[in-house]
Amino acid sequence: MGSSPDPVSGPFVNEPFTDFSLEENRVAMEAAIARAKASLGAEYPLRIGAERIYTAEKIVSVNPGRLGEVVGRVSKADRELAERAMQAALAGFETWKRVPARERAAVLFRAAALLRERKHDFSAAMLLESGKNYAEADADTAEAIDFLEFYAREMIRLSRINETMPLTQAPGETGELRYIPLGVGVVIPPWNFPLAICAGMTSAAVVSGNAVLLKPASATPVIAHKFAELMEEAGLPPGVINYVPGSGAEIGDYLTSHPKTRFVSFTGSKEVGLHISRLAAEAAPRQIWIKRLVAEMGGKxxxxxxxxxxxxxxxxxxxxxxxxxxxxxxxxxxxxxxxxxxxxxxxxxxxxxxxxxxxxxxxxxxxxxxxxxxxxxxxxxxxxxxxxxxxxxxxxxxxxxxGRAEGSRTEADxxxxxxxxxxxxxxxxxxxxxxxxxxxxxxxxxxxxxxxxxxxxxxxxxxxxxxxxxxxxxxxxxxxxxxxxxxxxxxxxxxxxxxxxxxxxxGGFNLSGTDSKAGGHDYLLLFTQAKAIAVKK
The missing domain is CATH 3.40.309.10 (Aldehyde Dehydrogenase; Chain A, domain 2)
Known part of the structure; x- marks a missing residue:
């Protein structure tokens, strides 16, 4: 997969927000919106392994601020396709888990660099699909960049844990601790941070060595597709992220209950989170582990x-x-x-x-x-x-x-x-x-x-x-x-x-979720398991 410069030498710094009070930044954002509008109504496939699958049934993503604008028509997975995606993820995991941590992290660093180059284009797509204004969309994209870079650094840190926090060495033995991936997981991000949380949940899982089935929110599937596409461009092998939009009742429940699902990462409402918790807690036939649930739910x-x-x-x-x-x-x-x-x-x-x-x-x-x-x-x-x-x-x-913009006479406005x-x-x-x-x-x-x-x-x-x-x-x-x-x-x-x-x-307490602490030093532990090794001398 090649190599890239190591960006870990200095301290982590958050991606700066764009100052839209400056004319050049406003003009750049307006140009990005025009480019995004040029692709309105485009069709987007499922991404299962190396396959690109267009289905007859579509999720139609509509601009919530202008209902006549179709942002995209996204292919919709059924259970048969969800199962095909599971098999692709299982195959992808077998290869990906053997890739060294620094190489996995390098993919995230490259994705962050690409996203930074196209920041306004991703923000403009979000603006049309989710109804965010300039500042909210820009902050969402900046947070996605932060997640990619932060979790890449965290994976490198965990891979060096025996240097930074060595185990007590028992007499006559050499001991170490390794954080190894869990397996295949289901990632279910929300529509309200359709890039940042989608990128954070997904990248944390894959940089830890797992493969995922990404089931985006039905209200914002286009921006999630663009993210999956970006990760592939950054060097992620086929089968590591499988993009499978679809009904929660049909494929969401199916994948959550699947015996090969090792973990479920969810962000959304309390009601859906509790439903997923109940499904994940029930061991399916031939399931040999307790599924891990990472849930960030509601708040008051x-x-x-x-x-x-x-x-x-x-x-x-x-x-x-x-x-x-x-x-x-x-x-x-x-x-x-x-x-x-x-x-x-x-x-x-x-x-x-x-x-x-x-x-x-x-x-x-x-x-x-x-x-x-x-x-x-x-x-x-x-x-x-x-x-x-x-x-x-x-x-x-x-x-x-x-109403219409001041001075406009067109119904389209x-x-x-x-x-x-x-x-x-x-x-x-x-x-x-x-x-x-x-x-x-x-x-x-x-x-x-x-x-x-x-x-x-x-x-x-x-x-x-x-x-x-x-x-x-x-x-x-x-x-x-x-x-x-x-x-x-x-x-x-x-x-x-x-x-x-x-x-x-x-992350929150009580019925706000599992207090998973996204963007913190403990987060990747949720997508790994610790293996203690002792070798007799």
Missing amino acids: DGIVVDETADLDAAAQAIVASAFGFQGQKCSAGSRAIVVEPVYDEIAAKVVALTKRLAVGLPERNCAIGPVIDEASYRRILAYIELGKEEGRLLAGGGPAEV SCDGYYIQPTVFADVDGKARLMQEEIFGPVLAIGKAKDWREAIALYNDTEFGLTGSFFSSDEGRIEEALETMHCGNLYVNRKCTGALVGAHPF
Whole structure:
């Protein structure tokens, strides 16, 4: 497979975000969007081993911000094709597991370099397929680059574990520890980070020496295909990543229950995650291992604000956390819990900031774009109607009317997508559904607490435990919050979204998942098994 320069000599550095306030960057992004539009409606095959298979049945990926635009028609696997992909993965694994760790890592480094060269093109494809604006799509692509480079470095580190953390040597023996791959796994990424999480989950598994069946989210299969294609271009052998879009009920359950599946890596909703957990826990006939489950599920995340906080900073963080990518993040801060002395002031600041958010087509780089599909649109609007009973409506409250761009006279430039106003409710009780259930949309519930300790108790009163934020200038309170706020990722005096690879290992407590800590030093251990070796001298 050749070799490439070793990029491990210096410290890991996160990929910088693009500054779209600069004219040249905006122009470059606009050009990338034009290129992406030139391939609208293209057909994409399954990728099974070295085969490219076009099927009669397709998943039709539609631009959620302009429903007349078909982003791509993606071939759809059935159980027969899923089984063929499993056999290709099993064959690919037998070769790939013998490739030295540094060579496997080199593929990821090359993929990161290619992705960096085509950063705007991948972001533009995401913008059309998922409804992200420039900054959200750019951050998604940057995170994908980070995952590729970070996990490549991590695999090299694990391969040198006997040098950096040698075992105690028993008398008369030479001992070592090797991290070996598990086998064939099923990777099921979400639609909301269709490149970053897809790349992170997949690359972690393959750099560890495993082969995978990649079943992308049905809402965003095109960007996942582009990633699989990129990995092949970077030097990944056939059969290591097998791209098999399809129905969760048909092929997802089939592959999860398959006796040759060694692990399942999933990111998505609590309900689907628990379903996968039940299937994976049941040993199939001829299955000789306990399947490993890596699951990152939902969140009902929140920001706690006390009376000593910087109120302007807190309000800005609440709005950014609640409405970034239309609130369609497992880390989204859909709750704000504010102490009584500053409650009204925070609510007023949040409403003022929310009303400044422009709703519109992502290619026009509006702050708020569409939600992903009709099912999400209807579910979120139903929660908004519920919110009118459970709280006091302060902003938004329904669908957003988005028309043509200023000066446009063409019907093609209209926005007929799934747009919803960023919505704020106040005076929401801690036990209300709006405070307890994951909405996954642009809806914020604000609740009142008598003091900061009660606010933390209200924050903790949920079945989830993914991200949280505490705003205060009191060091004693901050220290107590660090101990008592129960979540996998806790931030102080900043928003509760925007985890960076390497800086904020990501994963949650309770029903938010297995706390897998993506982007952290423990993550690759989930895709390997440790083999202790002792050789008598």
